[in-house]
Amino acid sequence: MTYNILAINPGSTSTKIAVYKNEDQLFTTSISHTPEELAGFKSVIDQFEWRKGLILKALADNNIDVNKLSAVVGRGGVISPIESGVYEVNDDLRHDLLNARMQHASNLGGLLARDIADSIGVKSYIADPVVVDEMMPYARISGVPELPRESIFHALNQKAVARLFAKESDKKYEDLNLVVCHMGGGCTVSAHRRGRVIDTTNALDGCGPISPERSGSLPPGPLIRLCFSGKYTEEELIKKVHGKGGLFAHLGTTSVPEVLDRIMAHDLHAMLILRAMCYSIAKEIGAMAVALKGEVDAILLTGGIAHSKRVTDFIADHVDFIAPIFVYPGENELKALSENALAVLRGERSAKTYVSEDYDDPSTINDTSRTSKLRDLLLATIRPEKGNKSMSAVRQYLRKFAPRKN
Numbered sequence: 075m076t077y078n079i080l081a082i083n084p085g086s087t088s089t090k091i092a093v094y095k096n097e098d099q100l101f102t103t104s105i106s107h108t109p110e111e112l113a114g115f116k117s118v119i120d121q122f123e124w125r126k127g128l129i130l131k132a133l134a135d136n137n138i139d140v141n142k143l144s145a146v147v148g149r150g151g152v153i154s155p156i157e158s159g160v161y162e163v164n165d166d167l168r169h170d171l172l173n174a175r176m177q178h179a180s181n182l183g184g185l186l187a188r189d190i191a192d193s194i195g196v197k198s199y200i201a202d203p204v205v206v207d208e209m210m211p212y213a214r215i216s217g218v219p220e221l222p223r224e225s226i227f228h229a230l231n232q233k234a235v236a237r238l239f240a241k242e243s244d245k246k247y248e249d250l251n252l253v254v255c256h257m258g259g260g261c262t263v264s265a266h267r268r269g270r271v272i273d274t275t276n277a278l279d280g281c282g283p284i285s286p287e288r289s290g291s292l293p294p295g296p297l298i299r300l301c302f303s304g305k306y307t308e309e310e311l312i313k314k315v316h317g318k319g320g321l322f323a324h325l326g327t328t329s330v331p332e333v334l335d336r337i338m339a340h341d342l343h344a345m346l347i348l349r350a351m352c353y354s355i356a357k358e359i360g361a362m363a364v365a366l367k368g369e370v371d372a373i374l375l376t377g378g379i380a381h382s383k384r385v386t387d388f389i390a391d392h393v394d395f396i397a398p399i400f401v402y403p404g405e406n407e408l409k410a411l412s413e414n415a416l417a418v419l420r421g422e423r424s425a426k427t428y429v430s431e432d433y434d435d436p437s438t439i440n441d442t443s444r445t446s447k448l449r450d451l452l453l454a455t456i457r458p459e460k461g462n463k464s465m466s467a468v469r470q471y472l473r474k475f476a477p478r479k480n
Contacts, residue, residue: 077144077419080190081411082129084149084182087112089125092408093138096416101136102408105129118177119185126186146191147415148183149407150203152176152278155225158206158233158271159426160414163188163198167428176278180204199425201414202230204278208270211452213365215436222436225271226278227262228377234410235376235402236266243372250371253362253397255355255389257379258405259328260316261285263358265365273365275358280315283354286328286379289319290354321347330379352385356392363396370397377405 076096083090087109092102105128115121133140150161153170161167163184174181184200191198206229214223232254240247248269255263260277261284275282284290292315301311314323322328324347325336336344363370373393375386380403390399417423431447439449 079412079415080143080146081408082148082186083407084179086179094412103132141194145197145415146187147199147411148187149180150200151181152178154430155205155207158202160199160201160418161428162425166430170430199415202233210272211448213273224276226276227274228256230407230410231405251366251369253359254374257377259287265362283358284320284351286321289315352388356389359393373397373399376402
């Protein structure tokens with residue numbers, strides 16, 4: 075059976091769309107948005123009708139009949155934490171996209187998909203949004219209770235590349251342990267254990283490695299003093315972390331090819347900063363190997379920066395002792411979106427139902443009178459020992475690891 079799918083990927087300065095006939099791409103384009111055009115909108119959500127009009131015009135100009143679409147799929151936004159998968163854009167999801175806790179262009183993906191799909195009577199979906207959350211319970215804890223670690227990463231591209239590697243290796247993604255590193259304007263490094271991302275770096279808030287436009291993790295003391303120095307507004311400081319940090323803060327550019335050209339012209343400062351970025355990525359790869367207890371089948375490097383062999387070679391030189399390294403340059407999020415929707419249409423995967431739900435406060439985990447998603451996850455990590463099934467998981471854990479009295 076033939077399915078026609080429209081995939082929509084809104085970015086900060088462009089809206090990328092593609093139409094697929096099953097696996098084959100029929101049409102694709104990237105609609106650029108100038109700073110002058112974007113300046114006319116107070117928020118990302120205010121751009122909805124404008125971007126929808128541009129999409130419909132691009133389709134019409136290229137003789138694409140929207141009435142022949144079988145489904146519309148959009149990039150997911152900053153919604154409640156959810157497991158990996160394909161989700162139908164229901165009313166709860168639409169509400170959370172309209173009222174997202176962070177301004178991000180991807181919030182428009184599901185909204186645009188829902189509106190266009192509703193107008194022609196077909197289903198709309200999102201797949202593997204940036205808030206895919208499969209983290210281990212203890213990976214969520216930081217040293218400050220008010221500042222828990224969050225799972226916000228390049229889930230769509232990371233999952234797609236991981237599945238591609240598994241297919242090429244004639245194995246199942248669910249049978250592999252992988253460290254996957256997406257290197258673009260922001261860089262995220264994740265530990266994939268048997269089909270689930272059990273730990274990751276949050277690039278949206280600037281955590282993790284240095285990247286072209288994001289600071290990476292920063293020393294907290296100097297950062298706090300900078301915040302109260304009176305030199306910067308809150309908005310300016312956020313830009314220092316996310317938007318004007320990283321390579322841009324040091325070198326005035328987010329272009330890795332430009333930095334490499336400067337290095338070829340004997341710019342030692344450019345060499346120092348680029349090596350610092352690569353070194354910080356390598357360190358995060360090492361950290362994710364620890365999350366996998368050293369059982370790593372492969373390290374996958376992907377994203378636009380992976381086109382640079384000098385960058386991937388520098389990283390590989392630091393981490394190739396961990397596992398074999400495979401490079402998948404660039405990203406194809408539109409194809410990944412379409413493939414996820416196609417799998418649902420063919421009945422190969424089931425669309426999940428989105429429910430708006432945040433993780434509970436860790437300090438309430440001992441209160442058994444209330445449900446606790448975090449408690450369920452923690453106890454699921456503690457497996458009963460063979461021959462001792464009657465003993466509770468917690469008691470077994472304490473018996474195994476607590477100091478013994480002489």
